[in-house]
Amino acid sequence: MHLDAFELHRPESLSETLRLAQTWAGQSDFLAGGTDLLPNYKMHLNLRPHLIALDRVSELGGVSLDRFGATATLGELERYLGQARAYPGVADAVTEVATPLVRATATLGGNLLVDTRCFFFNQSHFWRQSLGYCLKADGDRCHVVPQKERCYATFSGDLAPALMVVDAEVEVAGASGVRRLPLRDLYDRTGDGIRRLRLAPGELLVAVHLPSEARQFRASYLKLRIRPSFDFPELGVAVAARTDGDRIEALRLAVGGLETYPRRFDELTDPLEGQRWSEERIRDLAAAVSAAVRPVRNTSLAPDYRKRMAGVYVRRAIDRMRHRGG
Amino acid sequence: MSTRTVPIRFQLNGLPVERSIPPERILLDLIRDELRLTGTKRGCDLGTCGCCTVLLDGTPVLSCLTLAARADGRSVTTIEGIMTGGRLHPVQAAFVECGATQCGFCTPGFVLTAVALLRENPHPDRATIVRAISGNLCRCTGYTKIVRAIERASEVAP
Ligand SMILES: Cc1cc2nc3c(=O)[nH]c(=O)nc-3n(C[C@H](O)[C@H](O)[C@H](O)COP(=O)(O)OP(=O)(O)OC[C@H]3O[C@@H](n4cnc5c(N)ncnc54)[C@H](O)[C@@H]3O)c2cc1C
Ligand code: SF4
Ligand code: FES
Ligand code: FES
Numbered sequence: 001m002h003l004d005a006f007e008l009h010r011p012e013s014l015s016e017t018l019r020l021a022q023t024w025a026g027q028s029d030f031l032a033g034g035t036d037l038l039p040n041y042k043m044h045l046n047l048r049p050h051l052i053a054l055d056r057v058s059e060l061g062g063v064s065l066d067r068f069g070a071t072a073t074l075g076e077l078e079r080y081l082g083q084a085r086a087y088p089g090v091a092d093a094v095t096e097v098a099t100p101l102v103r104a105t106a107t108l109g110g111n112l113l114v115d116t117r118c119f120f121f122n123q124s125h126f127w128r129q130s131l132g133y134c135l136k137a138d139g140d141r142c143h144v145v146p147q148k149e150r151c152y153a154t155f156s157g158d159l160a161p162a163l164m165v166v167d168a169e170v171e172v173a174g175a176s177g178v179r180r181l182p183l184r185d186l187y188d189r190t191g192d193g194i195r196r197l198r199l200a201p202g203e204l205l206v207a208v209h210l211p212s213e214a215r216q217f218r219a220s221y222l223k224l225r226i227r228p229s230f231d232f233p234e235l236g237v238a239v240a241a242r243t244d245g246d247r248i249e250a251l252r253l254a255v256g257g258l259e260t261y262p263r264r265f266d267e268l269t270d271p272l273e274g275q276r277w278s279e280e281r282i283r284d285l286a287a288a289v290s291a292a293v294r295p296v297r298n299t300s301l302a303p304d305y306r307k308r309m310a311g312v313y314v315r316r317a318i319d320r321m322r323h324r325g326g
Numbered sequence: 327m328s329t330r331t332v333p334i335r336f337q338l339n340g341l342p343v344e345r346s347i348p349p350e351r352i353l354l355d356l357i358r359d360e361l362r363l364t365g366t367k368r369g370c371d372l373g374t375c376g377c378c379t380v381l382l383d384g385t386p387v388l389s390c391l392t393l394a395a396r397a398d399g400r401s402v403t404t405i406e407g408i409m410t411g412g413r414l415h416p417v418q419a420a421f422v423e424c425g426a427t428q429c430g431f432c433t434p435g436f437v438l439t440a441v442a443l444l445r446e447n448p449h450p451d452r453a454t455i456v457r458a459i460s461g462n463l464c465r466c467t468g469y470t471k472i473v474r475a476i477e478r479a480s481e482v483a484p
Contacts, residue, residue, distance in 0.1 A: 001371045008332065008349030008395060031393075038352075038391050039372045051349075055396065075385075099461025101376055101439070104387050229460035230374075 001042040009052045014059040014173060014206070017052060021202035022175050024050040030204055031055075032071055033105040035098070036114045044125040045115075045137050060109070060206055065215075070109030070205040075100065077108060087210070088324060089219030089238050093162035096223045099230060109205040112160055112170070112186070113197065116153035116260055117232060118144065118298040136194055144298045151193035152260060152296045160187075160262040161238035161254035162221040166214035174203035183208065184254070187261040196260060216242050217250070220321040222313050224257070226300055233257030234301045237289075237313040239321050246276045253285070253314065258295045258306060265289060282318055286311040334398040338363075339407025347394050354378045354389035356397075357404060365405035365434050369463070376462030379435035380404050386442045388461075405434035408441060417441050417479040426475035428466035435462045440476045449480050 009028075011017040021028065028050035031037055041047055054060055060071040063080045074094050081091040097103060097111065120128070120143040121136050133139025136151045145152050160183065168183045181198070188198045199205075219240035225231035236256040242249045251269040256262040268288050272281060290311030295303040331346040338361065347356060354371075357363050357380070369377035371390045378390040381403035408415040414422070417440045427433045436459060443450060443458040450458070455476050456469075464472060 003350040003352060005348065006350050007330070008393070010395070033391075034393065035373055035388075035391050038393075042372065053393075053396075098373075099376070100458060101379060101386055101388050101461035102373055102391075104385050105392065 003038070003041055004044070004047055006048070007050045009050060010056055011052065012056045012058075014057055017054065017057050017204065018173060018175065018202070020050075020052050021204065024052070025201040028052050032107040032110040033073065034110075035102050035106040036110055040115060040122075043123065043128075045121065054107075054109075054204070060204075066210050066212070068108050068208045068210070070207055071107045074098075074103035074106045074108065074111065078103060086215060087162075087166060087219065089162045089165060089217075089221045089240055089321075090159065092219075092221035093158040093223070093236070093238065096221070096225075096233075097158045098232075108159065108208060111157050112163075112183070112205065112208070114155075114157040116151070116193070116196070117156045118151075118153035120144065120298065121153055144296050149192065152298060153193065154257060154295070154299055155187070155260055155262050156232040156257055156299075157262070158221070158223060158233055158236055158256065161236050161256040161264075162219070163208060164254040164262060164264050165219060165238045165240035165252040166217055167211055167252070168214065169209045169211070171206040171209060172199065172203050173206050174200055176200075178206065180209065184262075184264050189261050189263075193260045213242075214240075217252075218243070218321050218324055220317050220324065222317040222320065224301075224306070224309050224313060232299075234299055235295075235306050235309055235313060237310065237317045239314070239317045241321060243277075248272050248275055248277060253289065255289065255293060255310060257299075258293045258310060263293075265292070268292075277322070282315055285318075286314040289314050332395055332398075334395055336397040336399065337401040339403055340401075345394075349393070349395055351394040352390060353380070353392040353394045353397055353402070356394040357389060357402075363404050363406050367431055367434060369431070374463070375432070376435040376439065376459075377432055379438045379462065381438055381442055384442060384445065386439045403438070405437060408437070415441060416482055417444065417476070420475040420479035420482070421472075424471050424475035424478055426467060426471040432462060432464040432466075436464070436472055440479065443476070444480055450476075452477070 009020050029048045031051045031053045054071050062069040063072045078094045135142050141148050164184045169180050170183050217240040221238045223233045224235040238254045241251045253269050254264040295306040335344045357366050367377035369375035373391045379386050380389045383400050
């Protein structure tokens with residue numbers, strides 16, 4: 001498949017990267033592993049004339065117990081978490097991303113910022129042209145929810161929910177310096193589905209930070225997909241909890257693969273803190289999550305099925321977490 | 327946008343290569359179309375099939391999703407580069423012996439993935455093998471003989 005011409009920049013320091021990003025703000029994309037961006041470029045989706053490659057910027061790499069560099073590959077992270085036996089939910093999620101071949105180059109930052117997906121978007125240029133383009137690329141209407149204002153493409157990254165439930169923070173650098181924000185605030189739910197991140201033009205992800213409390217959580221991540229060896233999530237459920245015997249001290253739950261944003265459900269889990277686990281509470285929580293999510297018809301599995309399975313997966317993810325030591 | 331070329335130097339199957347390439351050149355295209363090593367196959371061109379697998383500094387990667395510029399300063403091994411002294415690599419020999427190939431289109435990718443696996447883990451169990459090859463698709467064999475061949479190679483490995 002043909003890639004259109006672009007200019008490739010290969011900075012070797014963070015400051016040089018930020019300078020380039022400033023110069024080409026709005027006309028450039030960052031290139032990390034390229035396993036999301038390059039397929040999209042091959043399909044002529046939202047091309048930009050400049051690519052700023054991050055693989056030589058050492059400040060962005062590295063993995064340690066409380067900091068995962070943005071350009072750490074998923075393969076690297078998988079090996080590290082396996083050896084360190086830390087963050088079981090994140091470890092579940094990372095081994096379920098794509099395939100070992102993809103994980104060899106795919107990065108953590110790219111995973112958190114992976115583009116949203118839709119049947120009508122992830123198609124060749126010819127295919128999209130035949131149907132008439134859509135809002136997200138080259139067009140002015142949505143084929144899934146007929147209107148012209150908002151895109152409903154699905155967020156299909158596996159790591160975001162798993163990291164959100166352990167209160168991970170992201171470090172972001174840009175022209176105005178470095179800042180930190182909770183990962184869940186990186187996703188801007190007030191956007192139109194196309195602008196969906198709280199990142200200014202030219203800002204990049206430097207690292208993910210894990211607070212020390214994250215290591216006191218039991219956690220798990222469960223993913224629904226068509227081929228167990230392979231596919232993007234049709235649904236992903238992450239849970240984390242700190243308990244004292246049967247009493248829940250802290251509980252977090254997040255889902256991905258269902259809507260345009262990964263989403264944490266504090267309004268449903270906060271009332272359970274201080275309570276004891278019971279079959280009934282788990283069933284009610286699962287039903288409430290299932291009722292709240294709004295998948296649309298833009299992935300392989302039917303939205304009603306994904307909605308129902310959200311409840312099933314909440315129960316299974318909690319079960320898996322509770323039967324896990326540590 | 328004017329396309330400038332970028333100079334790259336890398337080792338391909340142990341031999342030095344120097345080239346000037348457009349920045350958007352994909353490694354798979356460089357290997358097949360310019361360097362004429364057609365053992366590396368183009369299947370999906372989108373990262374899903376594993377036919378285009380090559381070793382980059384010993385790690386299996388998808389050459390269809392790798393810019394050729396990323397090979398600069400590194401070593402690339404393709405299926406043409408794993409025989410020694412005119413003898414098949416033990417993994418290749420095991421594929422022949424076990425009949426692990428039918429149309430053969432996926433075979434170079436499987437062989438390179440298996441070579442890298444056995445280097446890291448000379449005696450993997452079956453589950454580890456199945457996981458390691460989960461990014462390589464075969465539409466002919468049903469995988470049984472491929473897994474068997476990798477087990478066989480691990481038995482005869484030095
Ligand atoms: C066959 C196949 C299967 C896949 N299956 C899955 C799956 O199951 N689950 C899943 O989650 N993903 C999947 N993916 C998508 C992708 O491989 C992963 O999400 C991967 O982690 C993306 O990382 P990358 O480094 O390759 O990103 P890139 O493609 O390099 O970048 C993705 C986006 O993030 C931006 N970006 C990257 N790093 C930074 C940074 N540090 N700062 C600012 N912006 C940045 C890029 O500009 C781009 O917009 C799959 C891909 C393929 C080809
Ligand atoms: S949800 Fe609508 S606007 Fe968004 S990618 Fe799909 S068709 Fe396009
Ligand atoms: S051709 Fe590269 S993965 Fe299919
Ligand atoms: S032998 Fe034909 S695809 Fe594998």
